[in-house]
Amino acid sequence: MNTSDYLAAADAACCASGTRLTALRRRVLELVLGYPGVVKAYQVLADLQAERGVVAPPTVYRALDYLAQQGMLHRVDALNGYIVCHHFECTHRALILACERCGKVTELSGDDAFAALSASASAAGFVPREQTLVLTGCCKECA
Amino acid sequence: MNTSDYLAAADAACCASGTRLTALRRRVLELVLGYPGVVKAYQVLADLQAERGVVAPPTVYRALDYLAQQGMLHRVDALNGYIVCHHFECTHRALILACERCGKVTELSGDDAFAALSASASAAGFVPREQTLVLTGCCKECA
DNA sequence: CGAAGCAATGTTATAGTATAACAATCTCGC
């Protein structure tokens, strides 16, 4: 799916949830799409500032939070950043593989793996909410 | 295992790895042991400052990093904190369950779950390093 | 139309987390 189609699909998904993909949110999403791997909030902030002059952190964090809520982005705690989700339409668990050397990030479906974790968690009476699992390590190219 | 025995075992493990559980590192470990759940670096920093006067962040971060390397602590990225590992002798994967309501943290063996994730990762040629998996959600008491 | 109500964004200030870089001190074997 190219960027234009992706944005159109994202727009539709936002409308479907009764919210709006505003110009700002759309632009933030475009900026994140423009990077290959993990994107930091302050990188987006710098980009926006380059375009618009004064922009404050909350502007960026709000947009990123919104996009993550809608499923277009996954937050990656271990890296203090965000990655684009390319299949936000389907409700899914993400398994993110983050290479510690080159910074490349790959997203797999984590549904199977998540089932295994949920089994362990359920035994402790725990109900997991978080959908994103992260493994750091070394990718194929850097091995 | 009580605190005293734990510290003795930790000391032995450090020696076995050719390193030293210095007075500072030991004290930091004691402080972390004194808290029930996740402990923040700056909480430890404040405690140390109360005891010793001026203490700077690197002092604490170094000790925490060391203890995490040795296996006495697990870093929990999603919470910007650390938890005590109560079975650092055995090499193991941690599966951490963090309750979003009460803040309680439970650690399970994550070996089985990790095997499932590794299988997915291996298919992508990825070699995982990180040992700590975190699930956020709601614990039994808060359900 | 126009005001009310709510969502979104702007603005200012501050809180919280982490590391770089270099100096001083300590430990241990020789």
Add this chain to the structure above:
DNA sequence: GCGAGATTGTTATACTATAACATTGCTTCG
């Protein structure tokens, strides 16, 4: 004692994130 390497101290700064309140803009209903 002496030197090498590990540890800790010190200073400064970078990076990440949110609180709190003001302003703007859209939508709906009378």
